[in-house]
Amino acid sequence: MTEHHIVFIGGGPRTAMILERISANRSLLEDTALHLHVVDPFPAGAGRIWREDQSPLLKLNSRAADVSMFTDDSVQCLGPARPGPALDQWVQLIRDGQLPDVPALLETDPLLRAEVVGLASGDFPTRRLQSCYLRWFFARVQASFTAPDTIEVHQDTAVDLLPGQRTHRVILASGEEILADQVVLVQGHLDAASDADERTAQLAAHAAGSDHLGYIAPGYTNDIDFQDLTAGTEALVSGMGLAFTDLFVLLFEGRGGRFEPTESEALEYIPSGQEPKLLVGSRRGVPYHSKIRSSTIAPLTSAYLTEEAIIQLHRQHGELDFFAHIWPLIAKETGFFYYRELFSAHREHVKGSWADFHAAYDSVSWYSPERSSLIAEFVPPEHRLEFEQLEFPLPVPRPLRAELAGAQLDAMVRSHIEEDLRLRDSPDHSQFQALFFGLLRSFVTLPLVHELLSQEGRTQLASWWPGFFSFVDSGPPAHRLHELLALHRAGFIKFLGPETSFGFDDEQQSFRAETLAGPIHAPWLIEARLPTTGISTSNDPLLASLLRRGLITEEPGGSGKMHITSLRQVIGRDSKIYRWLFATGAGVGRFQAGAFSRPHANSAPFADSDALARELLSAPKTMSGWELAGSIAEHHRSIA
């Protein structure tokens, strides 16, 4: 029996999912003892983002019913489905006393215990509860590997990887070395090196040289120390995405403030006396669209963004462009979901019948005058779907009246959030839920599309789609927006509006926001976002070493992400493919499927993890052939 060692660098949810798929597909590799190693300084299964040791106020961005680590029959993958409980079902099993291996923390931690007692399927769980689910899942996967297989966790950081002829050495910060036949880089979101970006370094230098200025560079909010941001201090905040939500949770409720219900739906903020004052703006000027409360009644079946349609486009055009070929199809598909629901559930908002509308809709393309006329005929303006308006919802009237401009922008943002909540935090506008599903369905199709895109098309997809998708489909739970409005009413948050940019004012020696109403100054600047880190700008020592030695390279197109093959093998200098070195996750190129998955939705991460697991198990059998081919190629190069 041969021995085969696979080392995973990173032990977050993605690694846990791949390990489960290795277990499910284990029979692919016969007569071999499989030795799996997981390296991560944070607890395996949860990793850094989902570790239990974090604020109990931070929440998952999905409902408990929408998070599962288990495959089901909906998943289109070659390996066998191995069903198991989604997060809400898992909690129910605990409540019913049906889960034999309840994590100890759930018995001893009063906050988690209370959460388990009260959690409903539609609730947004805390990250700490998700941490318990992930670690329980990991332990279960671990137990599924039995002798002669082993799985070992190394609570450490990988700092280098030295390739050998057949086996490779993974070097850990502690000095320990692990021998590997295959290595999988699953390092998730990477932190940026402090000198990675000149602008950030300069802003930090301004703050460092002063005793009253403060600057927070992009980072994972939970890991940032805000102690020096004292009560009453004004801070400009750049960014209104999910990092901003974490920020206001930690700075207000996290410092002892609380929200109380009022007679209306609005919340009242009761201060702790420790509040800073946040002046927040961004390119769009508004937070991500709220999560949606309604349920759809119309069927959610694809009509336009189908495999056949994509293959047909490919036959017609060859390599595809994302904006010219794919986006119009996504728009039409999502529009179809939206209007079918509008005609089915809210007939009072439309004129004419679905049958007539559908017959005409079928033959028009999304970006055509015919589509505009059709919608104008059947749907009044307030119920029409326009993606451009959805993406930039705050058209600012120009010119603004100078003396009122700041207050006007602030009020516009507030009204937008109120309207967003009216439409999305209500059971009465299910067309937005259908819109949500339309985009989600498109997301699942994108791995197929990616392979058929031109380089330019891939760059378009990578640079635009994730931001747009997150803005519309991955916004905060509605209660966070209610909290934001309460903080705004209490005077602790002010909105600066869209098209705001941030920098330092040398003359005034303070940070400056350039808003549509003119400049605003404050002693602090907080960049509320994750760093957009590529492999050459990350602070990870392993990646720095691999890059220096040419084992990894950036993918073409300027994303800064790692270049890999469609089999997720790393492509090094001179286009050399390392067939034993794999990579997946946020810092890696090609289309990335994300991590958490909805049950019964053929979610992309499952199929993606299954394919990688099968590749890992199949590769050893063909390894020697590849190595032979590799060494022949190398021989030819050396004599050429």
Ligand SMILES: Cc1cc2nc3c(=O)[nH]c(=O)nc-3n(C[C@H](O)[C@H](O)[C@H](O)COP(=O)(O)OP(=O)(O)OC[C@H]3O[C@@H](n4cnc5c(N)ncnc54)[C@H](O)[C@@H]3O)c2cc1C
């Ligand atoms: C703040 C935040 C909130 C999020 N919220 C959600 C959400 O609500 N829902 C959702 O679906 N997704 C969310 N995400 C997306 C997130 O990417 C996924 O949920 C998931 O964590 C990705 O899993 P992963 O294993 O690929 O990466 P990660 O979870 O990032 O795990 C990667 C692991 O690799 C380890 N690592 C990195 N380098 C090394 C090294 N050199 N040596 C050893 N270990 C190393 C890290 O310590 C880390 O534990 C969120 C992301 C962030 C940053």
